Amino acid sequence: MAGLGTVEPRPPRGHAAGRRVRRELDAVHRRRDPGADRARDGRRRGGAVTGGPPVGHVPTARTEPAVPLVSVVLPTYQRADVLGRAMRSVLAQTVTDLELLVVDDGSTDGTAELVADIARTDPRVRYLVQPNGGAPRARNRGVAHARAPYTAFQDSDDEWEPTFLERLLPVVRSRPDVLAFTSHDVTHLDGRVVRLPAAHVPDVRRRILHRNLVSTQTVLLPTALLRDVGGFDVHLRSVQDWELWLRLHGRVEIVHVDEVLVHLHRQADSISETAGYRRSLRRVVRRHWRLLATEPGALRHAVRRATIGSRPLPTPWRALAPRRHAVEAP
Incomplete structure (x- = not known):
């Protein structure tokens, strides 16, 4: 899991803006955890960080980020x-x-x-x-x-x-x-x-x-x-x-x-009652028709919204169309 203020995953190479932002966010993270810089420098020098803690070193408990509410x-x-x-x-x-x-x-x-x-x-x-x-x-x-x-x-x-x-x-x-x-x-x-x-x-x-x-x-x-x-x-x-x-x-x-x-x-590209909206509604009705049928009128209302504008009405939905009384699975 990424640290606070870091990018995950990293942007692809060659993406200049992404690399710059990643460097800036990494700098913020290092200011919160200066030990990370010291550890990296030690590894580069082949020092005690790679080979283990120095003699007499007393380890301290690592502080994990507090779990938010x-x-x-x-x-x-x-x-x-x-x-x-x-x-x-x-x-x-x-x-x-x-x-x-x-x-x-x-x-x-x-x-x-x-x-x-x-x-x-x-x-x-x-x-x-x-x-x-x-x-x-x-x-x-x-x-x-x-x-x-x-x-x-x-x-x-x-x-x-x-x-x-x-x-x-x-x-x-x-x-x-x-x-x-x-x-x-x-x-x-x-x-x-x-x-x-x-x-x-x-x-x-x-x-x-x-x-x-x-x-x-x-x-x-x-x-x-x-x-x-x-x-x-x-x-x-x-x-x-x-x-x-x-x-x-x-x-x-x-x-x-x-x-x-x-x-x-509302933005200009907000989704309204388009064909995509109706397709999504039909998927919901197919999945939850038994639940919707437990409440009088709920299933029929969902079918009406999901099929509005369909000419002719798709065959599996005809039994649920307005003014019909049978309840069948879509």
Whole structure:
């Protein structure tokens, strides 16, 4: 596992910007652990570091980095213009016992330099780099490297209020099977601001079968639960969060904290109800149709959204189309 403020894995040779950023981050790490320089110099000189400790040397216990309380996973791709805002909203939390794992999904727009600048002043930042593979894969990479017992997610173009973790932590620490989330608002490109959910949701486990009420950036939950169910489905282009909540449905209590503590900003390339969105919905329905069928109207509503615009309606879905009453597996 990489140290704080280091790049993992290293950028390929020949990538000048990547090499420069790596040198800068390594310098930050050496300032936090000056013994690393002395050990390396000793090895180069063939001195006592390579051959063992000098006579009379009393070994001291190695100090491992303290395990944080919360790991915040932030995937990013080509968002250097807004990433700093998202990172600062995490690092400004009133709960300071956290690590921020920025997972760069193959950006080429100066993201590495931006993260390096912030990491120089805050050792809680960890920087992971991977080839472009999509947000679900990047989130799973962050969860795999998370050291804390609780995990939250942020997106590179959104913001948290400073008390986001402060309000959610008491809920999830009260018992081991709780997923907590807050309300959020969405600022659209035309300036409209919409609050979601619009009001308190007392029975989230039932309501979430009809539609996704829980945005990824609004959640705090035990890290072990995420790992137990395998994280996000990397084959979904959208609705990955809804599919994950459905997989967790029988294992957790979902608690809504009715405060707007997260601000989402719609970008021009945000995914809407496109063909890719509908394909993802169809995959979710195929996987979870039995669960959706336990709540009156939920399965039919999901099928309607997943097949809208399909002419003719795909054969396996016809039995679930509106105004039909039979419930069959898609």
